[in-house]
Amino acid sequence: MVKIRLSRGGAKGRPFYHVVVTDQRSKRDGRNIENIGYYNPVASGKDKRLELNVERVKEWVGKGAQLTDKVAALVKEAGKQQAA
Numbered sequence: 001m002v003k004i005r006l007s008r009g010g011a012k013g014r015p016f017y018h019v020v021v022t023d024q025r026s027k028r029d030g031r032n033i034e035n036i037g038y039y040n041p042v043a044s045g046k047d048k049r050l051e052l053n054v055e056r057v058k059e060w061v062g063k064g065a066q067l068t069d070k071v072a073a074l075v076k077e078a079g080k081q082q083a084a
Helices: 054-062 069-083
Strands: 004-013 015-025 034-039 050-052
Touching: 004 054, 004 069, 034 054, 050 069, 054 069
Parallel strands: none
Antiparallel strands: 004 015, 015 034, 034 050
16 A cells, blocks of 8 residues: 655654655655655744645545645645635
């Protein structure tokens, strides 16, 4: 099954996550199919907190991909940002 989930990067104490499309059997930071955005929970100043290609997310969900709970919340937030 294909999942859209977060893959961790960044330094210790400064997390940075890539939003990736991957097979659920892959490791968290392992091989992925496509990188569709990023999430920076500790962004400050001019740094962007969230960058997400919502169109690609919709395409993957249409093909049967499932979102994790956190990614679903981020997609909802990104949709609000685009509407504003």
